[in-house]
Amino acid sequence: MDWTRYSNIGKRQPRIEGVGKATGEAKYTSDLKLPRMLFGKLLRSPYPHAKILNIDVNKALNLKGVKAVVTGTDIPGQKYGRFRSRRDETGLAREKVRYIGDPAAAVAAIDEDTALEAIELIRVEYEELPAVFDAEEAMQEGAPLVHDEYQRNICATRYFDFGDVEGGFKNSYHVREDRFFSQGLSHGALECRAALANFDTSGKLTIWTGTQSPYQVLRQLSLVMGLPATKIRVIKPCVGGGFGGKGELYAHEVAASLLSIKTNQPVKICLTREEEISFTRLRNPMTVYVKTGVSKDGIILAQHVKCIANGGAYASTSVLMIYNAGLTCLIPYRISNFKYDGYKVYTNRPVSGAMRGHGANQPRFAVECQLDMIAEDLDTDPAELRMRNASQKGDISINGLVFSSCELSKAIKEATKASGWEQKRGPKHTNKGIGIACGGFVCGARIAGHTASASFIQVNEHGGVVLLSGSSDIGQGSETTLAQIVAEVLGLSPYDVTVISGDTEITPIDPGTFSSRVTFYAGNATKQAALEVRQTLAEIAAKHFEADVKDIEFQDHKVFVRGRLDEAIAFNKLAYMAVSFGHGQSVIGKGQWAPQNTQFPDKITRYGNVSGAYSFAAQVAEVEVDTNTGEVKLLKVTIGDDCGQVINMLGAEGQADGSASMGQGHALLENILFGDKGQIMNPSLLEYKIPTALDMTDVSLIEVGLPDPTGPYGAKEIGEGLMISTVPAIVNAIYDAVGVRITELPIRPEQIRKGLKKK
Amino acid sequence: MGRERIVLNVNDEDFEVLVDPHKTLLEVLREELDLTGTKEGCGLGGCGACTVLIDGEPILSCLTLAVEVQNRAIVTIEGLLKDGHLHPLQQSFIECGAIQCGFCTPGMILSAKALLEENKTPSREKIQEALSGNLCRCTGYNKIIQAVESLIKG
Numbered sequence: 001m002d003w004t005r006y007s008n009i010g011k012r013q014p015r016i017e018g019v020g021k022a023t024g025e026a027k028y029t030s031d032l033k034l035p036r037m038l039f040g041k042l043l044r045s046p047y048p049h050a051k052i053l054n055i056d057v058n059k060a061l062n063l064k065g066v067k068a069v070v071t072g073t074d075i076p077g078q079k080y081g082r083f084r085s086r087r088d089e090t091g092l093a094r095e096k097v098r099y100i101g102d103p104a105a106a107v108a109a110i111d112e113d114t115a116l117e118a119i120e121l122i123r124v125e126y127e128e129l130p131a132v133f134d135a136e137e138a139m140q141e142g143a144p145l146v147h148d149e150y151q152r153n154i155c156a157t158r159y160f161d162f163g164d165v166e167g168g169f170k171n172s173y174h175v176r177e178d179r180f181f182s183q184g185l186s187h188g189a190l191e192c193r194a195a196l197a198n199f200d201t202s203g204k205l206t207i208w209t210g211t212q213s214p215y216q217v218l219r220q221l222s223l224v225m226g227l228p229a230t231k232i233r234v235i236k237p238c239v240g241g242g243f244g245g246k247g248e249l250y251a252h253e254v255a256a257s258l259l260s261i262k263t264n265q266p267v268k269i270c271l272t273r274e275e276e277i278s279f280t281r282l283r284n285p286m287t288v289y290v291k292t293g294v295s296k297d298g299i300i301l302a303q304h305v306k307c308i309a310n311g312g313a314y315a316s317t318s319v320l321m322i323y324n325a326g327l328t329c330l331i332p333y334r335i336s337n338f339k340y341d342g343y344k345v346y347t348n349r350p351v352s353g354a355m356r357g358h359g360a361n362q363p364r365f366a367v368e369c370q371l372d373m374i375a376e377d378l379d380t381d382p383a384e385l386r387m388r389n390a391s392q393k394g395d396i397s398i399n400g401l402v403f404s405s406c407e408l409s410k411a412i413k414e415a416t417k418a419s420g421w422e423q424k425r426g427p428k429h430t431n432k433g434i435g436i437a438c439g440g441f442v443c444g445a446r447i448a449g450h451t452a453s454a455s456f457i458q459v460n461e462h463g464g465v466v467l468l469s470g471s472s473d474i475g476q477g478s479e480t481t482l483a484q485i486v487a488e489v490l491g492l493s494p495y496d497v498t499v500i501s502g503d504t505e506i507t508p509i510d511p512g513t514f515s516s517r518v519t520f521y522a523g524n525a526t527k528q529a530a531l532e533v534r535q536t537l538a539e540i541a542a543k544h545f546e547a548d549v550k551d552i553e554f555q556d557h558k559v560f561v562r563g564r565l566d567e568a569i570a571f572n573k574l575a576y577m578a579v580s581f582g583h584g585q586s587v588i589g590k591g592q593w594a595p596q597n598t599q600f601p602d603k604i605t606r607y608g609n610v611s612g613a614y615s616f617a618a619q620v621a622e623v624e625v626d627t628n629t630g631e632v633k634l635l636k637v638t639i640g641d642d643c644g645q646v647i648n649m650l651g652a653e654g655q656a657d658g659s660a661s662m663g664q665g666h667a668l669l670e671n672i673l674f675g676d677k678g679q680i681m682n683p684s685l686l687e688y689k690i691p692t693a694l695d696m697t698d699v700s701l702i703e704v705g706l707p708d709p710t711g712p713y714g715a716k717e718i719g720e721g722l723m724i725s726t727v728p729a730i731v732n733a734i735y736d737a738v739g740v741r742i743t744e745l746p747i748r749p750e751q752i753r754k755g756l757k758k759k
Numbered sequence: 760m761g762r763e764r765i766v767l768n769v770n771d772e773d774f775e776v777l778v779d780p781h782k783t784l785l786e787v788l789r790e791e792l793d794l795t796g797t798k799e800g801c802g803l804g805g806c807g808a809c810t811v812l813i814d815g816e817p818i819l820s821c822l823t824l825a826v827e828v829q830n831r832a833i834v835t836i837e838g839l840l841k842d843g844h845l846h847p848l849q850q851s852f853i854e855c856g857a858i859q860c861g862f863c864t865p866g867m868i869l870s871a872k873a874l875l876e877e878n879k880t881p882s883r884e885k886i887q888e889a890l891s892g893n894l895c896r897c898t899g900y901n902k903i904i905q906a907v908e909s910l911i912k913g
Contacts, residue, residue: 012856014853014854014856015853015856015858015859018858019849019853020861021858021864022845022849022852022853022858022861022864023837023845023849024794024795024796024797024835024836024837024864025796025837026861030798031789031795033793188896189860189862189896190806190808190860190862190863190894190896190897191798191860192799192800238861239860240798240860240862241859241897243896270799273800273801273803273805474860475859475860475861475862475897476859476860476897477859650856653856653901654856654897654898654902657899657901657902658896658898659899660899661896661898661899662899684803684805685800685801685805685806685894686804690894691899691900692891692892692900693887693888693890693891693893693900693903693904696901697899699901
């Protein structure tokens with residue numbers, strides 16, 4: 001890959017907003033202050049399932065310093081939800097609470113202490129109802145219904161049946177059936193959720209909130225508040241990480257809005273870490289059943305995957321998550337007979353939603369571990385087995401996914417070579433092991449409704465460039481990536497580009513940051529807008545130089561005719577010339593983009609190319625197991641990655657490091673523990689253990705991708721695809737080290753010791 | 760118990776504030792002094808986002824009462840900028856890609872500063888240990904460690 005032809009693309013670009021973050025100047029939602037601002041708190045249900053008979057707020061209202069108390073009966077609008085087909089929330093519960101922590105009321109007061117005291121004074125009369133906590137139990141006839149309209153508590157289901165799975169199994173040389181379990185996880189973003197709502201005297205509701213999708217918040221708020229969307233403005237300040245969890249409307253955003261409308265004062269609600277872990281969203285705890293049939297050479301002939309997700313009390317991202325779980329099974333390998341059953345089940349537990357990988361991680365862990373078991377059964381090298389089945393460029397999968405670019409084979413080759421796979425596999429004298437797993441992901445799945453991204457660029461008379469993007473930088477560096485693209489087109493530096501993102505009044509409509517879509521969609525929209533600006537400026541330059549528009553070059557902050565560099569003028573000067581060009585030329589560009597090669601999946605068969613391109617990765621993990629304690633140390637992760645053309649190499653490495661760490665947490669450290677009433681027993685960062693600096697592992701990222709025909713400059717995604725193969729690579733490495741096969745996550749030292757004892 | 764008038768020395772400047780005795784240093788810094796660079800990540804001392812330096816030592820301000828730290832030299836992230844110039848750690852964090860969402864950054868930089876002032880040539884293990892109380896969910900710590908290492912001369 002030729003990195004040298006670009007000035008900005010492919011470079012190691014530090015964050016353009018880096019200084020603000022390094023000096024503490026960057027403002028996150030909880031840092032914001034408005035005059036006369038009030039502080040809000042939520043009252044939450046102590047029962048997993050109960051009718052609300054009565055709420056007495058008088059004592060709370062009479063407490064000095066309390067300005068308003070609201071309950072579900074004050075919600076003016078209708079139910080909302082991430083998807084139109086699953087609108088089941090009102091923010092503050094109406095009639096029924098469905099999990100311990102479900103908000104039933106909210107208070108606004110002059111300070112947090114007063115608000116907390118007021119919460120204690122609210123009297124709620126509940127009538128407890130029978131509750132259900134286990135997903136498979138909840139699906140049985142006769143189980144208590146969390147939502148009356150959903151029979152057997154099945155919130156969402158997806159079903160694929162491609163080819164002839166039974167025939168495939170019949171023709172298989174070897175068939176395995178295994179069961180796996182992946183635990184509930186918390187996103188662990190350092191910034192807890194917060195919202196600042198201000199309902200002004202013109203009847204406009206402005207809400208500042210650390211969200212991944214301002215337009216999602218806008219639409220849902222409009223529904224639940226009964227306010228026209230034209231009267232709502234959502235602004236995303238700096239966000240301290242999201243990882244998929246901050247992409248929906250939340251109760252505290254509804255409560256802050258309602259309280260602000262009631263008091264005519266700004267209201268800020270900041271969640272505590274305990275609320276953040278216990279009462280927002282989790283990664284879906286999931287049981288995965290996999291049945292795979294292979295030929296004598298280890299070619300996958302048929303596969304049946306069944307996923308049962310414990311979805312908790314509300315739908316959240318339901319349909320997309322459970323579809324994604326099945327969809328992503330068909331990316332890394334060529335499988336011609338495939339069946340999928342996915343269920344997201346309602347239970348009286350905290351809600352499961354989207355988290356980095358969004359349903360792909362759990363079945364990937366299952367399939368990749370089973371493939372290793374199959375490799376052993378066939379006495380084949382696990383990396384070789386992957387090679388034989390790897391998807392190739394030009395393939396169209398059985399469900400219609402078109403792999404316009406794919407370097408998975410190269411990724412496997414490079415990752416195994418660089419990690420010393422050959423030498424490290426086989427009989428050992430140490431407790432070290434090496435394991436491999438592969439995965440693939442979408443670059444923004446086609447969803448119902450608005451899927452495209454748009455960008456506006458304006459160049460002012462002094463040459464300042466402003467990019468307005470509806471996308472949301474939640475810490476992953478999208479603003480820097482977009483600035484690099486503008487800089488590439490206009491011959492500038494990313495530091496010359498001011499990026500304004502995530503303000504529904506100013507920036508164009510955008511789906512938001514999820515499904516790894518920002519670089520792919522917003523990047524292309526931004527490139528388009530930048531090219532329009534370039535064209536306008538080039539026409540002015542052409543007149544000035546008396547040359548052809550097509551011979552005008554933009555480089556190093558200069559504009560010149562190709563071959564006449566000595567006559568170059570500064571970019572800023574050209575921008576100023578536009579002022580007196582004709583009647584005065586405004587230099588503005590507009591871009592709007594969605595991949596033209598995608599389809600919304602067929603409603604029955606689910607066939608369809610849902611993404612414009614797919615990323616691929618092969619990950620090799622090396623571990624060392626202490627056979628006395630059962631503890632596992634992750635030594636190194638080597639990643640062969642195909643994300644197409646890398647736009648920010650520093651950013652790509654950062655994503656690789658971060659996702660290896662998150663995968664390490666998923667495999668070895670993190671576990672949401674549920675009590676007997678579905679409540680989360682370890683809602684603190686002391687007890688829910690995310691990796692620390694002491695757990696840091698060596699990560700080596702090897703980029704093997706070629707430019708994709710559809711991505712901006714050929715770029716694909718890197719934010720989610722990497723993490724999904726980390727977990728099984730670690731599990732497989734442990735088996736290689738000490739011969740203990742784990743099928744339930746997280747891997748605990750006790751499980752290793754137990755497994756060693758069995759041998 | 761009523762409010763107390765206390766004097767806090769923050770970033771070389773004396774501030775007179777009226778506080779409830781139960782208020783933490785974190786709350787007073789953020790709410791009374793508008794120094795919002797110090798963050799609350801958990802309120803229980805588990806994440807390090809609230810780290811400030813008190814007489815050069817990294818201290819969790821969410822577990823410190825404001826009334827306890829009068830007559831001590833408190834340094835927050837805002838105190839590192841001198842005459843518009845970034846501290847070398849701030850510079851290296853930016854250049855090495857050690858900043859993603861930025862929420863852990865202020866606390867992380869202050870912990871690193873305290874380490875480098877005590878030990879000019881820490882080993883990688885010593886750096887990891889010094890930063891072990893500062894959680895980061897975005898970076899996996901690799902580039903943070905590199906940023907600190909890049910300042911070690913010789």
